[in-house]
Amino acid sequence: MNDSSPGGAPDAGYRGAAEDPAAPGRPYASAGPVYDVAAAAQTRPMPPVPDETTGLPAGPPGTPGGPGEPSGGAGGHRKSGKNAGRNLRAAIGVGVGLGVVIIATLFIYKVIFLAVVVAAVVVGLWELTSRLRERKGINAPLVPLAVGGAATVVAGYAWAAEGAWVATAFTVLAVLLWRMTQSPHDYLKDVTAGVFAVFYVPFLATFVVMMLAAHDGPWRVFVFLLLTVVSDTGAYAVGWRFGKHKLAPRISPGKTREGLLGAVSFAMVAGALSMQYLIDDGKWWQGLVLGLAAAASATVGDLGESMIKRDLGIKDMGTLLPGHGGIMDRLDSLLPTAPVVWLLLVLFVGST
Known part of the structure; x- marks a missing residue:
């Protein structure tokens, strides 16, 4: 660490080969090893991987962003009211636009x-x-x-x-x-x-x-999307307000067990209502099972892509969607949830 205090000695690890005034032409020999500044700049350690929930490098324990810093819920926001480094207005606009496109194309043709x-x-x-x-x-x-x-x-x-x-x-x-x-x-x-x-x-x-x-395919897909979104929303809302116990701190520090309970609760309620009123021959109790399974698979999918991004040392998979990242950052919880919802719907109401 460089000593930046007034009158502090130059850092032996990153100083240039300054000459000894007592012996011109010779570098200092008493201040430790001498490194070339340009070479040292190329061998410094990589910066820490950004915390995907804040967009900031993870600091030491007890500092903001560090392992000891309390975080928000499964939605990834800390309770300070920050928007996790995202452009909230852009995120909402893009989210609404995607929703309109998906719903419109789903029910038109x-x-x-x-x-x-x-x-x-x-x-x-x-x-x-x-x-x-x-x-x-x-x-x-x-x-x-x-x-x-x-x-x-x-x-x-x-x-x-x-x-x-x-x-x-x-x-x-x-x-x-x-x-x-x-x-x-x-x-x-x-x-x-x-x-x-x-x-x-x-x-x-x-x-x-x-x-x-399927004959009621648009409604099946709508329920699948609804359960995934509601699960994420429940995780965010409950985790942000009550989240204290980390769910998987090494993978995604912002996610909490309380957030997971919120995801499950919200999804089960949405599932019961959806199966009762949106799916032909569906029963409310089937929706409870469907919501539980969807919340679990969505969480696993979110953690799975977080693991991939940690390994790659990146915060987002892309930049195509302002405020959201890339397409893969939106598909992370949807992809593993799709086969789960498909299978349960086939078991409950058939495939056609």
């Missing part, structure tokens, strides 16, 4: 909503592969991922689970073959990341369009 899902998958794959390349030097091939991912979503809508599995298999094969056209160096690492991306983004997104294909 199914194919338009299918196109929205395909676009989200392609952009999400681009964000994920770009961050892997920039931060880890992993070159997962984007072209076969994007083409195969789009085909997987369309196949899932047209031919249900069988179509999704076949398209996924061919996408994995395309990733393996495409990467063979390049150097064998890091082949295994690149294709492993590519296969992970296939299952993480397009395969999970396929369950959304499989819900859409």
Whole structure:
């Protein structure tokens, strides 16, 4: 640490090779090792990974942002009233705009909503592969991922689970073959990341369009989206007000156990109402189960992407959505929740 106090001795670790006035041409020999300033600047440790809930570097224990600093709830805000480094006005505007687009396309014409899902998958794959390349030097091939991912979503809508599995298999094969056209160096690492991306983004997104294909598909998708949003809202509201006990401090310091209880409670109530009044042949008690499962999977999905971002040393997966980050930052809790909601709806009311 540099001593910046008046009259303080220069830091031996980062000072230049100053000459000894008693022996011109010779550097000081009594103040410890001498380092070249330019070289030292290149070997300083990387700055700490930003806390995803505040956007600020994590400080030492007991300091703002540090491990000992109390945080807010599962929504990620601290109780100081700050907006976690986000542009709140932009975040609200973008959120409302996305909601309008999704609801409008969902209930006007199914194919338009299918196109929205395909676009989200392609952009999400681009964000994920770009961050892997920039931060880890992993070159997962984007072209076969994007083409195969789009085909997987369309196949899932047209031919249900069988179509999704076949398209996924061919996408994995395309990733393996495409990467063979390049150097064998890091082949295994690149294709492993590519296969992970296939299952993480397009395969999970396929369950959304499989819900859409049912006769009451728009309402099923609406309930799926509603439960995920309500779960996040409940986690934020309860966690911000009552959050004291950390849920997973090493992954996401802002999330609390109280926030998780809020997510579960809000989602179960929303699930009971949705199944009773929005889904054909649905029962309120089925909604309780659905809400509980959706809250759990949404939390796991949020923590999962937080783990990925921690490993990559980034705060957001992209910058496409002002106030929100990237597409993948909005899909984090939706993707793992989709197969859970799809399966429970099939068990409760059937698949068609």
